[in-house]
Amino acid sequence: xxxxxxxxxxxxxxxxxxxxxAWEECQxxxxxxxxxxxxxxxxxxxxxTELFFQIERNAGVEEMRVPFSFSSVAGFTALSQAPLMLQNxxxxxxxxxxxDLRFDRGLDKLLGLxxxxxxxxxxHHENALMGVFQLINKKSGKFTRQDEAYCRLxxxxxxxxxxxxxxxxxxxxxxxxxxxFLTQEQLDDALSRAAQRGVFVSRVLRADFNLDxxxxxxxxxxxxxxxxxxxxxxxxxxxxxxxxxRQYLIRNMWLPLHTGAGKAVVLVQDPHDADTVNEIRRVVNxxxxxxxxxxxxxxxxxxxxxxxxxxxxxPGGGGWSTGAEEGEPEDLTEELDDGDxxxxxxxxxxxxxxxGLEFTQDEEEDISLESRQVAVRxxxxxxxxxxxxxxxxxxxxxxxxxxxxxxxxRIDGTCERVLSIxxxxxxxVTSRIKIxxxxxxxxxxxxxxxxxxxRFKGREIEMRVATLPTVYGESVVMRMLSAGKVMPxxxxxxxxxxxxxxxxxxxxxxGIFLVVGTTGSGKTTTLHSILSRINTPDKKxxxxxxxxxxxxxxxxxxxxxxxxxxxxxxxxxxxLRADPDVILVGEMRDLETAQIGVEASLTxxxxxxxxxxxxxxxxVTRLLDMGIESLNFAEALQGILAxxxxxxxxxxxxxxxxxxxxxxDYLVSQxxxxxxxxLGIERSGARTFKPVGCRRCSHxxxxxxxxxxxxxxxxxxxxxxxxxxxxxxxxxxxxxEQGMRTLYQDGIAKIFQGDIDTWQLQKVTVSD
Ligand SMILES: [Zn+2]
Numbered sequence: 001x002x003x004x005x006x007x008x009x010x011x012x013x014x015x016x017x018x019x020x021x022a023w024e025e026c027q028x029x030x031x032x033x034x035x036x037x038x039x040x041x042x043x044x045x046x047x048x049t050e051l052f053f054q055i056e057r058n059a060g061v062e063e064m065r066v067p068f069s070f071s072s073v074a075g076f077t078a079l080s081q082a083p084l085m086l087q088n089x090x091x092x093x094x095x096x097x098x099x100d101l102r103f104d105r106g107l108d109k110l111l112g113l114x115x116x117x118x119x120x121x122x123x124h125h126e127n128a129l130m131g132v133f134q135l136i137n138k139k140s141g142k143f144t145r146q147d148e149a150y151c152r153l154x155x156x157x158x159x160x161x162x163x164x165x166x167x168x169x170x171x172x173x174x175x176x177x178x179x180x181f182l183t184q185e186q187l188d189d190a191l192s193r194a195a196q197r198g199v200f201v202s203r204v205l206r207a208d209f210n211l212d213x214x215x216x217x218x219x220x221x222x223x224x225x226x227x228x229x230x231x232x233x234x235x236x237x238x239x240x241x242x243x244x245x246r247q248y249l250i251r252n253m254w255l256p257l258h259t260g261a262g263k264a265v266v267l268v269q270d271p272h273d274a275d276t277v278n279e280i281r282r283v284v285n286x287x288x289x290x291x292x293x294x295x296x297x298x299x300x301x302x303x304x305x306x307x308x309x310x311x312x313x314x315p316g317g318g319g320w321s322t323g324a325e326e327g328e329p330e331d332l333t334e335e336l337d338d339g340d341x342x343x344x345x346x347x348x349x350x351x352x353x354x355x356g357l358e359f360t361q362d363e364e365e366d367i368s369l370e371s372r373q374v375a376v377r378x379x380x381x382x383x384x385x386x387x388x389x390x391x392x393x394x395x396x397x398x399x400x401x402x403x404x405x406x407x408x409x410r411i412d413g414t415c416e417r418v419l420s421i422x423x424x425x426x427x428x429v430t431s432r433i434k435i436x437x438x439x440x441x442x443x444x445x446x447x448x449x450x451x452x453x454x455r456f457k458g459r460e461i462e463m464r465v466a467t468l469p470t471v472y473g474e475s476v477v478m479r480m481l482s483a484g485k486v487m488p489x490x491x492x493x494x495x496x497x498x499x500x501x502x503x504x505x506x507x508x509x510x511g512i513f514l515v516v517g518t519t520g521s522g523k524t525t526t527l528h529s530i531l532s533r534i535n536t537p538d539k540k541x542x543x544x545x546x547x548x549x550x551x552x553x554x555x556x557x558x559x560x561x562x563x564x565x566x567x568x569x570x571x572x573x574x575x576l577r578a579d580p581d582v583i584l585v586g587e588m589r590d591l592e593t594a595q596i597g598v599e600a601s602l603t604x605x606x607x608x609x610x611x612x613x614x615x616x617x618x619x620v621t622r623l624l625d626m627g628i629e630s631l632n633f634a635e636a637l638q639g640i641l642a643x644x645x646x647x648x649x650x651x652x653x654x655x656x657x658x659x660x661x662x663x664x665d666y667l668v669s670q671x672x673x674x675x676x677x678x679l680g681i682e683r684s685g686a687r688t689f690k691p692v693g694c695r696r697c698s699h700x701x702x703x704x705x706x707x708x709x710x711x712x713x714x715x716x717x718x719x720x721x722x723x724x725x726x727x728x729x730x731x732x733x734x735x736x737e738q739g740m741r742t743l744y745q746d747g748i749a750k751i752f753q754g755d756i757d758t759w760q761l762q763k764v765t766v767s768d
Contacts, residue, residue: 527609
């Protein structure tokens with residue numbers, strides 16, 4: 001009996017088109033099975049260490065969000081990743097679990113009932129947390145161990161389905177490929193047919209590939225995480241349009257489905273399109289808004305134009321564009337010019353900026369339509385340009401009255417002037433960026449922070465946006481977050497000795513390993529690269545970072561929130577109760593964090609962390625000066641990697657040249673003549689490289705950066721030196737005798753490899 005019910009549930013989850021559909025179908029069965037009032041599922045927000053729970057209420061969806069923290073039972077379940085059974089929720093019972101644990105009564109309100117007891121269970125897939133499932137109010141009294149056992153089976157089934165949806169698709173139609181409705185080639189074909197004919201992609205999919213609108217809708221639903229509504233011969237009446245001009249809606253491709261009770265439900269073709277969403281908020285008067293996604297031809301049909309619905313015959317060209325201007329403004333791919341040509345793209349930028357000259361500066365808040373369009377194109381081009389040249393930050397800077405503003409970009413760590421923009425364009429450009437980042441455009445006197453996402457060539461680019469009021473107007477800085485990917489270990493450019501030693505350390509069961517360097521020396525990149533090598537299902541890896549910049553599936557990453565007292569030390573103490581194998585601590589910022597880190601590494605955990613110091617040896621003395629106990633630290637330390645990033649020569653244009661006698665003598669003596677032979681470089685035929693400059697590197701001769709490293713490995717002698725608190729120079733000398741090569745030596749080896757030149761090496765090593 002019970003077994004059949006469980007099998008039913010499993011079947012429903014396996015065969016439903018979405019988690020949501022299965023969840024709704026199983027509700028009553030699950031409630032009966034466990035004899036409870038309510039079921040709650042908190043899903044994990046893929047972008048944050050946060051859970052959210054949504055519930056359909058009256059006219060709309062209400063949402064509750066909780067961080068991975070002690071402030072709620074769900075958040076605690078996510079943090080501890082263990083089931084939790086609370087029979088009466090009184091303070092004593094909560095305190096017995098953990099002194100800081102609270103129960104968030106917001107859930108009572110949302111569910112509209114008084115919560116008396118709760119069984120809270122983490123939902124996993126493989127080792128990754130997908131969410132938290134909760135049974136609310138056991139009708140017959142108390143939850144039992146048997147409830148817990150059945151619940152484990154249920155969350156196992158749910159985890160798989162949630163995982164499928166957690167790994168979000170790149171494009172709105174990708175799910176059709178993963179579901180097997182289309183091959184990738186067919187989808188590509190459909191996309192290019194739609195572009196050629198200037199018709200909607202969905203229309204081509206329906207007409208040429210015979211796909212059912214519901215299948216396409218399910219794909220959109222997955223991608224946009226928004227419910228799909230299809231057209232079924234039910235055009236809307238004028239009355240339903242609430243006096244909004246039909247032609248306007250047809251042009252803008254959206255319509256209100258329901259309005260009333262302060263809430264508006266609006267059908268759009270792209271719920272991610274911030275411009276449209278903002279415009280809807282201006283046009284439709286409501287307290288809250290909910291969005292539904294529809295196929296563009298369906299939206300037109302709702303509005304009375306069914307000409308775009310596919311007929312049985314394959315359609316010819318339609319009048320509708322799928323281009324960036326009208327169809328999907330957030331997808332910048334269409335605006336891509338054909339090449340990698342930097343100067344052409346710069347010229348284009350300049351032209352786009354010039355166009356703005358035609359428009360007089362608005363004194364009013366609202367900016368004329370034309371100048372808005374110029375701003376849209378300009379911002380798109382700036383973002384594409386930044387993406388193409390690999391800039392990490394974009395700066396839009398106002399200037400004195402009557403003076404042009406500036407666009408600058410940080411490329412390979414250096415801020416470079418890209419072009420000046422007319423004064424009249426700055427304001428619309430700033431407004432456009434604020435709209436895209438969902439900031440308050442009317443607020444110009446206070447700093448604001450937001451995020452902006454665009455799609456470009458099928459890839460999503462995410463940017464963190466900060467606006468700051470200067471005396472000349474608002475200044476904008478956008479930081480590219482798309483670089484937040486894990487770098488393969490092999491691309492760190494570690495010397496053979498360093499790579500081999502680090503590979504030996506990373507598989508140790510316990511100990512502490514530090515990556516140190518100045519700000520922007522790539523410490524986080526290196527640590528995540530190392531973690532990715534040991535990120536296997538049999539290891540539990542917790543990270544605490546401020547902020548989380550690189551995410552990896554399989555890691556449990558917690559972000560520091562100082563505002564609510566969630567600091568490094570506090571999170572680390574929680575980790576120790578959360579059964580870790582490996583812990584990454586973003587930075588050993590204070591003595592307490594450092595002490596907990598050392599303690600953790602002495603009690604069977606492998607701890608990775610960073611420190612802002614100049615050299616490996618100096619790190620030891622810094623930690624001892626902070627107050628770390630030298631015996632413990634000497635015992636715990638496995639190794640210290642110091643690093644810097646050096647600009648690399650552009651491989652497209654660098655020029656090899658024979659090393660002169662003078663240069664040879666200099667480099668050999670700098671490396672140390674007693675060690676130089678180990679590089680295996682012969683005097684005859686030795687060559688190094690010089691920068692030249694070409695279009696690919698903006699005529700600078702340099703493109704990209706690479707790491708130079710020095711790795712101190714704890715040997716018995718080093719351990720002794722640490723215990724005796726010997727000075728940094730002694731430790732460094734000893735380490736070099738035992739095989740460590742300094743940053744500078746490693747840099748010289750990389751000069752001979754052709755990666756860098758002496759000038760760039762001097763720049764990063766001398767400035768210390
Ligand atoms: Zn070049």
